[in-house]
Amino acid sequence: MSETKRRIPVLDLRPDIDKHWDELLEAIQGVLRSGQFILGPNVEAFEEEVAASLGVKHAVGVNSGTDALVISLRGLGIGPGDDVITTPFTFFATPESISNVGATPVFVDIDPGTFNLDPALIEPAITRRTKAILPVHLYGHACAMGPIMDIATRNGLKVIEDVAQAMGGTVDGKPLGTLGDAGALSFFPSKNLGGFGDGGMIVTDDDALSEEARRLRAHGSKRSYANDALGYNSRLDELQAALLRVKLRHLDRSNENRRRAAAGYNSALRGVSGLTIPVEEPWARHVYHQYTVRILEGRRDELQTELARYGVSSKVYYPVPCHELQVYRSKYGSLPVAEAAAQEVLSLPIGPTLTTADLDRVVDGLISARNEQRVPIEFPPGGSI
Numbered sequence: 001m002s003e004t005k006r007r008i009p010v011l012d013l014r015p016d017i018d019k020h021w022d023e024l025l026e027a028i029q030g031v032l033r034s035g036q037f038i039l040g041p042n043v044e045a046f047e048e049e050v051a052a053s054l055g056v057k058h059a060v061g062v063n064s065g066t067d068a069l070v071i072s073l074r075g076l077g078i079g080p081g082d083d084v085i086t087t088p089f090t091f092f093a094t095p096e097s098i099s100n101v102g103a104t105p106v107f108v109d110i111d112p113g114t115f116n117l118d119p120a121l122i123e124p125a126i127t128r129r130t131k132a133i134l135p136v137h138l139y140g141h142a143c144a145m146g147p148i149m150d151i152a153t154r155n156g157l158k159v160i161e162d163v164a165q166a167m168g169g170t171v172d173g174k175p176l177g178t179l180g181d182a183g184a185l186s187f188f189p190s191k192n193l194g195g196f197g198d199g200g201m202i203v204t205d206d207d208a209l210s211e212e213a214r215r216l217r218a219h220g221s222k223r224s225y226a227n228d229a230l231g232y233n234s235r236l237d238e239l240q241a242a243l244l245r246v247k248l249r250h251l252d253r254s255n256e257n258r259r260r261a262a263a264g265y266n267s268a269l270r271g272v273s274g275l276t277i278p279v280e281e282p283w284a285r286h287v288y289h290q291y292t293v294r295i296l297e298g299r300r301d302e303l304q305t306e307l308a309r310y311g312v313s314s315k316v317y318y319p320v321p322c323h324e325l326q327v328y329r330s331k332y333g334s335l336p337v338a339e340a341a342a343q344e345v346l347s348l349p350i351g352p353t354l355t356t357a358d359l360d361r362v363v364d365g366l367i368s369a370r371n372e373q374r375v376p377i378e379f380p381p382g383g384s385i
């Protein structure tokens, strides 16, 4: 294959922006004309629309997914002296949020199939100090929320879901973010519901948490100049909210396109030796924030280079599990499943606008390096990319 072809990025944001160009432009113009730029009518409407789409009582817009985690934790009363059980195989923002509220992340190992918290390891890690569980729905696949919620209920623990990578995903048909006490959403541009800058949201059925989150996002004050707690400047912008309202209308379709691309990959990669395709549990709707394969036999880095020769970008999320990062190293023992995953995972190009030609080139790149028989990509009936 020619090396002069367009490079396929892991995620290409532009085609999706082009697709909705007029609607997005109209949203921007509306905000510019309104003269209101922070926590205005678009933020309010967006909060209501997200709450309605997920079926929760409250949605509170904040500055980022990280702030959504921090404010959820603080709003649920978690702080110094408390332990929070979470996964080591996540973006650093997850344990960082726990540490930044003064609590301590307790890492437990993951399930090798879904890369998510292994529920069987949670209960043995619970001590008197444990106050909450923070499951992360990694790559768009739900954690085993049934067992996790059972453990939380039995032990009187709060559950904060990190939904940064899984907006639109479900477990047993229920939207992620609505199963625990709080769900933290991120609108970082690359996320499934991506904005045009930073943004995040807390979703909850808990009236008290919603009220506390509204106070904390605005310097700890319910009314102007009545600052009765130390909070944050973590408000959502009108421009982001107006643009995200447009994107929210297309989220389902966009997630379906990701699922379709994933099914296309699966059809061609299933059965290829030395590689495992993503697991989708029967109880989950995977929204493929990432399409992540495992490359076995220590050949991951070599294959990544080979793909690059084909003009195909790929990424490793995450090369170092959090318990081995500088900040946390030395405080934790070995977590072998997460450590093995960090050596083997490779995320391939995925997104709502990936073409069949793109998929073909990625598969060609993967297969050529292994001298395997190439089978054609097949899509499930209906729809189109």
Ligand SMILES: *Cc1c(COP(=O)(O)O)cnc(C)c1O
Pocket: 064, 065, 066, 067, 090, 091, 093, 094, 136, 162, 164, 165, 186, 187, 188, 198, 199, 200
């Ligand atoms: C992106 C991400 C976050 C942080 O979200 P920001 O909006 O970038 O602050 C937290 N957790 C996970 C798993 C993420 O992927």
